[in-house]
Amino acid sequence: MNLKQLSHMLSLSQTTVSRALNGYPEVSEETRRRVMDAAKRHGYRPNPSARRLATGKSGMIGYVLPTGASVDIDPHFVEFLSGLGDYARSHELDLVLSPADADDEETTYRRIVANRQVDAVYISSPRPADRRLALVNTLGIPFIVHGRSEGLDFDYPYLDIDNEGAFHEAARLLLQLGHKRLALINGNERETFAIHRERGVRRALAASGMTLGERHIRSVTMTEENGYRAARRLLEEAEPPTAIVCSSLIMALGVVRAVRDLGLTIPGDLSLIAHDDVFPWLRPENFPVPLSTTRSSIRLAGARVAERLAARISGLEEGARGEVWPVDLVVRGSVAGAPV
Amino acid sequence: MNLKQLSHMLSLSQTTVSRALNGYPEVSEETRRRVMDAAKRHGYRPNPSARRLATGKSGMIGYVLPTGASVDIDPHFVEFLSGLGDYARSHELDLVLSPADADDEETTYRRIVANRQVDAVYISSPRPADRRLALVNTLGIPFIVHGRSEGLDFDYPYLDIDNEGAFHEAARLLLQLGHKRLALINGNERETFAIHRERGVRRALAASGMTLGERHIRSVTMTEENGYRAARRLLEEAEPPTAIVCSSLIMALGVVRAVRDLGLTIPGDLSLIAHDDVFPWLRPENFPVPLSTTRSSIRLAGARVAERLAARISGLEEGARGEVWPVDLVVRGSVAGAPV
DNA sequence: CAAGTTAGCCAAAGCGCTTTGGAACACTCT
DNA sequence: AGAGTGTTCCAAAGCGCTTTGGCTAACTTG
The missing domain is CATH 1.10.260.40 (lambda repressor-like DNA-binding domains)
Structure with missing residues (x-):
């Protein structure tokens, strides 16, 4: 018919x-x-094909997926996707993942825009001066960034959480508890979120007249193993930290393991706070010692990004509005006063 | 131009x-x-839109994504996607995720087929007599199932791993080590993979003249918390199991925690083998006691599914060929002879 | 050498929608 | 009554490709 x-x-x-x-x-x-x-x-x-040919609109939103034999997709992605999908469903929007060579995403962005394959795209894990943003901005396709970049000479629409504030609060709490030696186990230092978190911790320290030494900060991909290694190195130093702030629950698993291996305890010897993106399959309250966290549901972010993308497509949202969500600090058993 | x-x-x-x-x-x-x-x-x-209108081919493969406020996407999905994307990239195939109400995927399948939105689809996490397979089969769109169904009156193309064989081997090893009381912490009992794994364990037990009691099998969604709960219940019984086979690394985390909470040790009091889908961020060799596993890379499976999908689209593959991959049993420190 | 092939090209008809530029008609005003 | 203003509809021209059905010229074949 x-x-x-x-x-x-x-x-x-x-x-x-x-x-x-x-x-x-x-x-x-x-x-x-x-x-x-x-x-x-x-x-x-x-018939959507016909309509698309006539109008140029596809009813889909796009995501360029970096791939490669040695490229791992962030496990957070799936949770973000849950939220995105949940919203998209109610608006009959499909999501198209365009796999790209991780070393050359530009070609793919150009292709999907030139072909009008999607009506809008979202970009995740932005870095400072991220070239994708400039690209997508000049290509003129509606987009939203999940996260933020820095040092760009134009504004852009984004949704981010207050990473700096969250880690500032976490560090401040630890300082108030008397800790003098803090360490930060962070994510990839080239990503903005990691930079912001570091900034938050530094700011808290500075307020107490302290600084974060080079050796007290580790930036690594967020795996259990890297969390373990980072923690071990930190804890085996001459003057080990008495508190650690950690950028992910998965790394925190490794930290906990390292603490145990060294015969130490949480929070007796070490206080620990980690960031929790809220996974259904790994919850901070179920850590051997319930883990204090800075918490923000990445799933809700996914839904909100979808919502704003839909608004942009239909012209209801315009301009470069940035949206920053506050982050909860949830205190559980893993923090205590500094050991004497 | x-x-x-x-x-x-x-x-x-x-x-x-x-x-x-x-x-x-x-x-x-x-x-x-x-x-x-x-x-x-x-x-x-x-112009792909024009070509699509003229030919009916879209150059995309589809996946119907069950969503809903209380529906969690399996964290395995992201690894599978890595492999799929890696292959798809080299063939300029895009992947479209069509979010569907988890209670009514049929409408979405019908829509994407009627609209010719994709040239082929894949289906994951099949259940016995899965209605999606019958649907997709009669709709006549090329497809591949990742996993297997059972009790269907037609054949279909699939890619699966030898779940039964893997868990049979795992159980057999434990029996050889003298364990008399085995338990199984399985995934959702309504999914075929879980049924096959249970079957494998039962077959091994039967060969030694034993059976798997109702109380020694738990079927739950694969979260850390559920692993913990299942293990605790098992271990707090009057005659607790001396060996556990577990369907996922994530649940194994919970099992390890339960063992510790109860003051027991691995492998002294309990031998543990888990299935490992090979995540980059959580590796069995990094468990407190290196974990024995049945191992099969879900990422490779993703790549293979993409490859076969591409072959089907271009008519190189036909018929209902099933492909079953063997699974490695990797023995590490978490297994030992039964305690006396 | 006439008839039949074949290689190489083209015009035009789709594919199924949206959108432009009117046309027809019924009103309202002065 | 004639001009102006809406309202409601339509024919046809796209959108940019693929594919059908031929047409022409050159080449076989008996």
Whole structure:
């Protein structure tokens, strides 16, 4: 059942039927009702390929997925996707993942824009002066950044959490508890979120007249193993930290293991706070010692990004509005006063 | 630059240019070369929307993503996606995720097939008599199942690992080590993989004249917390198991925690083997006691599924070929002889 | 050498929608 | 009554490709 057949059986032109269906004003209410009725009765669904060719709109949102034999997709991605998908579903939006060579995403961005494959894209894990943002900005496709960049000479729409504030609060709490030697086990230092977190910790220390030594900060990909290694190195120093702030629950698993291996205890010898993106399958309250966290649901972020993307597509949102979510500090058993 | 312009500047018809580009035989080699040349020089890329409208082919593969407020996407998904994306990239295939209400995926399948949005789909986490398979089979779209169903009255193409064999081997090893009381902490009992694993364990037990009691098998969603709970219940019984086979590394984390909480040790009091899908961020050798595993890279499976999907789209693969991968049993420190 | 092939090309008809530029008609105003 | 203003509809021209059905010229074949 296509438009031609439908209009024929209604003795109307394709024009009128099309307009009736798409809510254009130049069609009488009675006719519209007739058309709507017949469409529903015959289960007419406009062919998206045809519509796309005619309008250039695809009804999909895009994501360029960096791939490669040695490229790992962030496990956070799946949670973000849950939220995104949940919203997208209610708006009949599909998501197209365009795999790209991790060393050359630009080609793929250009392709999906030139081909008008998607109506909007989102970008995640931005870095300072991220070239993808400049690219996508000049290409003129609607987009939203999940996270933030820095040092760009233009504004852009984004959704981010207050990483600096969160880690500032975490560090401040530890300082208030009397800790003098803090360490930070961070994510990849080239990503903005990690930079912001470091900044937060430094700011808290500075307020107490302290600084974060080179040796007291580790920036690594967020795996259990890297958490373990980082913690071991830190804890085996001459003057080991008495408190650690850690950028992910997964790394925190490694930290806990290192602490145990060294015969130390939490929070007796070491206080620990980690960032929690809220995974259904790993919860901080279930750590051997319930873990204090800075918490922000990455899933909700996914839903919100989808919502804003949809708004941009339909022209309801414009401009470079940035949105920063506050982060909860949830104190559990893993922090205590500094050991004497 | 579109076909019309290109053909005009070559003084050829659109027909000929189109055919030259698409490798049809009714065009002379010289002309073809001229066309190819000009196309490359002017960066001509056929408009996919137009091509799709004309051919009905989209150059994308589809996946129906169950969503909902209380629906969690399996963390394995992201690793599978890595492999899939890695292959898809080299073939300029995009992946479209169509979010669906988890309680009604059928509508979405029908939609993407009717709209010809994708050239093929894959289906994951199949259950016995899974209705999605019957649906997709009658809808006539090329597909591959990652995993297997059971009790269907037709054959279908799939890629699965030998879950039964893997867990049979794992259980057999434990029995050989003298364990008399085995337990299984399994995934969702409604999924075929879990059924197969249970079958493997039972078969091994049966060969030694034993059975798996109702109380010695737990089927739960694979979270750390559920692993912990299941293990605690098992270990607090009057006659606790001396060996556990576990369906995922994530649950194994919980098992290890439970063992510790109860003041027991691995492998002194309990031997543990878990299935490892090979995550970059959590490795069995890094468990407090290196974990024995049945291992199979879900990432490789993703790549293979993409490969076969591509083959089906281009007509190179047909029929209902099933492919079952063997699983490695990797023995590490977490298993030992049964305590006396 | 006439008839039949074949190689190489083209014009035009789709694919199924949206949108432009009117046309027809019924009103309202002066 | 005639001009002006809406309202409601339509024919046809796209969107940019693929594919059908031919046409021409050159080449076999008996």
